[in-house]
Amino acid sequence: MPAAIEVEHLTRVWPQPKGPPVVAVHDASFSVEGGEVLGLLGPNGAGKTTLMQVLATLTTPDEGRVRVAGFDVVEDPRAVRRHLGYLSTTSGLPARLTCRECLVLFARLHELPDPRAAAEAAIARFRLGDFGDRFVEGLSTGMRQRVRIACASVHRPPVLILDEPTAGLDLMSTDDLLREVVGLRDEGAAVLYSTHLMHEVDRICDRVAVLYQGRLLVVDTLDGLRASTGTADLAEAFRRVVGSQGLS
Amino acid sequence: MRLRPGAIRCFVRAVVVLTGAELRRLLRTGSVYAVVLLPSLLLIPVALLIGTLAMSVVDQRDVVALPRSLPPELDLVAGLEAADWKVVQVADPAAALDEGDADVARLSWERREGIAAAGSLELAGRARWRFVVDGDDPDVVAALRGQLVALGDDWLEDAVAAAGGDPEVDLWVARVDVQALEPTEPQLLDPVRGWRAYVIFLLGSVAFFFLSLTGVADRRQGVTETLAVLPVSRQAVLWARLLALFLVQVMATVGLGVNFLLLLASVAADRDLQVPGGWALLSLAGAVLLSDALYGIIAVVAPSARAANNGSSAVMLVLVALLCVGVFVDGAWWVPLAGGVSARGPLENGVCLVSSLVATAAVVGMCARALDRRVDLVLKGAEG
Numbered sequence: 323m324p325a326a327i328e329v330e331h332l333t334r335v336w337p338q339p340k341g342p343p344v345v346a347v348h349d350a351s352f353s354v355e356g357g358e359v360l361g362l363l364g365p366n367g368a369g370k371t372t373l374m375q376v377l378a379t380l381t382t383p384d385e386g387r388v389r390v391a392g393f394d395v396v397e398d399p400r401a402v403r404r405h406l407g408y409l410s411t412t413s414g415l416p417a418r419l420t421c422r423e424c425l426v427l428f429a430r431l432h433e434l435p436d437p438r439a440a441a442e443a444a445i446a447r448f449r450l451g452d453f454g455d456r457f458v459e460g461l462s463t464g465m466r467q468r469v470r471i472a473c474a475s476v477h478r479p480p481v482l483i484l485d486e487p488t489a490g491l492d493l494m495s496t497d498d499l500l501r502e503v504v505g506l507r508d509e510g511a512a513v514l515y516s517t518h519l520m521h522e523v524d525r526i527c528d529r530v531a532v533l534y535q536g537r538l539l540v541v542d543t544l545d546g547l548r549a550s551t552g553t554a555d556l557a558e559a560f561r562r563v564v565g566s567q568g569l570s
Numbered sequence: 571m572r573l574r575p576g577a578i579r580c581f582v583r584a585v586v587v588l589t590g591a592e593l594r595r596l597l598r599t600g601s602v603y604a605v606v607l608l609p610s611l612l613l614i615p616v617a618l619l620i621g622t623l624a625m626s627v628v629d630q631r632d633v634v635a636l637p638r639s640l641p642p643e644l645d646l647v648a649g650l651e652a653a654d655w656k657v658v659q660v661a662d663p664a665a666a667l668d669e670g671d672a673d674v675a676r677l678s679w680e681r682r683e684g685i686a687a688a689g690s691l692e693l694a695g696r697a698r699w700r701f702v703v704d705g706d707d708p709d710v711v712a713a714l715r716g717q718l719v720a721l722g723d724d725w726l727e728d729a730v731a732a733a734g735g736d737p738e739v740d741l742w743v744a745r746v747d748v749q750a751l752e753p754t755e756p757q758l759l760d761p762v763r764g765w766r767a768y769v770i771f772l773l774g775s776v777a778f779f780f781l782s783l784t785g786v787a788d789r790r791q792g793v794t795e796t797l798a799v800l801p802v803s804r805q806a807v808l809w810a811r812l813l814a815l816f817l818v819q820v821m822a823t824v825g826l827g828v829n830f831l832l833l834l835a836s837v838a839a840d841r842d843l844q845v846p847g848g849w850a851l852l853s854l855a856g857a858v859l860l861s862d863a864l865y866g867i868i869a870v871v872a873p874s875a876r877a878a879n880n881g882s883s884a885v886m887l888v889l890v891a892l893l894c895v896g897v898f899v900d901g902a903w904w905v906p907l908a909g910g911v912s913a914r915g916p917l918e919n920g921v922c923l924v925s926s927l928v929a930t931a932a933v934v935g936m937c938a939r940a941l942d943r944r945v946d947l948v949l950k951g952a953e954g
Contacts, residue, residue, distance in 0.1 A: 378799045404801040413799075414792030418598040419591060430587045431800045433580070457598075473796075 325353035326481050326512030332386035346372035350538040354512045361527035362516040369536040370516045374485050378408040407474035410485040417459035421469045432477035448472040464495025482513045520556040532563050584802035588810030635663035649721040
C-alpha cells in the first residue's frame with residue numbers, strides 16, 4: 323500500500339526579478355504513512371512553506387515527483403485536493419460567514435452527500451457549538467483557528483498538511499488544537515506538521531524532518547534524532563543538526 | 571479540449587455553491603451599502619430637488635418653430651407670443667423638431683387666392699393662406715391650429731374694417747386653412763441623452779464598487795488560498811465571484827433605476843413624458859454586464875493584490891477627472907478608459923463615494939437638461 327504522502331527528489335526554484343533564482347527545496351525525498359504525524363522543522367526561510375505548497379497543489383514542482391493519497395500533484399491536482407486538508411498561516415475564511423456556514427460551504431464544495439450533517443459532525447468534533455452561528459470575523463484567534471482546522475478536515479481527509487497551526491494561539495487553544503490533530507491522526511490521517519515549537523513536536527509527532535536551506539537534512543523518529551545528535555533535548559538536537567550545516 | 575458532462579456538472583455545482591456564499595458575504599459587508607446603496611438613496615432627494623428646480627426655472631411655454639419666411643400680412647410671431655407660445659424662427663423647422671428644440675412647428679405655408687386676391691370681401695371659397703402642421707399630440711396641434719385661425723380672423727377683421735364692409739357677413743369665410751396630418755405614434759425625441767448619462771453613471775459607480783470590494787480583500791484575508799486547495803476549479807471561484815457581484819449590482823442598480831424613473835416622472839408629470847420600460851431594463855442590464863466584464867479584465871490583468879490595490883493618488887485623480895469629463899461630454903467611450911486607469915488606482919471607499927456622488931450630481935444635471943423640453947411630440951415636415 324503506498325504511503326499517504328510520497329515525495330521523491332522534489333526541487334522547487336523561485337525565480338527572482340533581480341539576482342539569481344532561489345532554490346527553495348532541493349532534491350527532497352520522504353514519505354508519511356497514514357496514522358502518522360511527521361513534524362517538519364527548519365529555520366525561517368528553510369523551504370517548509372514551499373514544500374507544503376507543492377503538496378497542497380498551490381504550486382508545482384520543478385523536478386521530482388509528489389503524490390498525495392496516491393494521486394500525483396501535477397497530473398491530478400483536483401483528486402489531491404479532494405483527499406487533502408490544508409491549513410497555513412496565511413489561509414483564511416470568509417469573514418462575514420458564520421462558522422456553520424463555512425463548514426457547510428466546505429462540505430458542499432467537497433461534494434459530501436449530506437453537507438449539513440458533516441458540518442454538524444465537525445462542530446461536535448471540534449467543540450464549536452458555542453460559537454457555531456457567530457461570524458468568523460468575530461472570533462478570537464484561537465477560536466478562528468479551530469474553525470479553520472474544522473473546515474480543512476470537514477471531509478475527513480486522509481492527508482492533513484498543517485503549517486504552523488498554533489502560531490499566535492494561547493496555551494489553552496494550543497492544547498485544544500493539538501488534541502484535535504492527534505484525534506485526526508488516530509482516525510488514520512497522515513499529518514505533515516510544520517512548527518518551530520519543540521514541545522509540540524515532542525507531544526504529537528512520530529517522526530521529524532529537518533529542512534535547511536532547501537535541503538532535507540534528517541528524516542527520523544524522535545528517538546532516532548536524539549540518538550544521532552547525542553542529546554535528549556529536542557531543541558538542542560535541532561540546533562546540532564542545523565549547526566552541522568554552518569548555522570550557529 | 572472536450573468537456574465531460576461530469577466536469578460541467580461539478581463546475582456548475584461549485585459555481586452555484588460559491589455564488590451563494592459570496593452573496594451572503596457581500597450582503598453582509600457594510601461597504602456595499604456605503605458605496606452603492608447610500609448614493610442610491612441620496613439620489614432620491616437630489617433628483618427631486620433638481621427636478622423641482624428644473625420645473626421652476628424652465629420656460630413652460632410650448633415652443634413653436636417658424637420658418638424665417640412668413641406671410642407679411644400676418645404678424646404670426648407677435649400673435650403667437652401674445653397667445654403664450656414661445657416662438658423661434660429657424661431656417662429648418664423640421665430639424666428643430668427632430669433635435670427637440672421645438673415642440674411644434676408650422677412647417678410650410680402657401681399663399682392662395684383667397685378673399686384678398688379676389689379683390690373684394692365676397693365669398694372666395696378658398697383660404698388666403700394654407701398651413702401644414704403635423705403632430706402626434708392632437709391637443710397641441712389643435713391649439714396651434716386654433717391660434718393660426720384666430721390670427722387669420724384678426725387679419726380679416728382688419729381687412730373688413732379697412733374696406734368698410736360688414737364683418738358680420740363675412741367672418742365665417744375660411745381665412746386660414748390648417749391641415750393637420752394623422753397623428754403618429756408617440757416617440758421619444760431624445761431618450762438617448764438621458765439614458766446614456768444614466769448608463770455612464772452606473773458604469774462608473776459600479777466599476778468603483780467592484781474594485782473596492784472584490785477579490786483584493788479576500789486575498790489579504792487568505793480566502794483565495796483557502797479556496798485554491800478545495801477540489802473546485804479556480805475558474806469556478808472567479809465565475810462565482812463575478813456572478814455574485816452581478817447579482818448584487820442588479821439589486822443595487824434597481825434602486826438607482828427606480829430613483830431615475832422617479833426623477834423622470836416628477837419632472838414630466840405635467841409634461842406628458844413617456845418613459846419606455848424596455849430602455850430601463852436594457853440600460854441596467856448593459857451597465858451591469860459591462861461592469862462585470864470590466865472587473866473581470868482588471869482581475870485577470872492585475873498581477874497581484876498589491877498591484878491592483880495600490881497606486882498613486884494622482885492616478886485616482888486622473889480617473890475621477892476622466893469619469894466626470896466623460897459624463898459631461900456624454901461620451902460612453904470614456905468609461906472603459908476610466909476603468910482601465912482605475913485598475914492601477916488606490917481604491918479607498920471614501921474616494922469611491924465621492925466619485926459616485928460627483929457622477930450622480932453630474933448625471934442628475936444632465937437629466938434635468940435633457941428634460942428641459944417636451945419629448946413626446948414628434949412633428950414631421952409635410953408639404954402643403
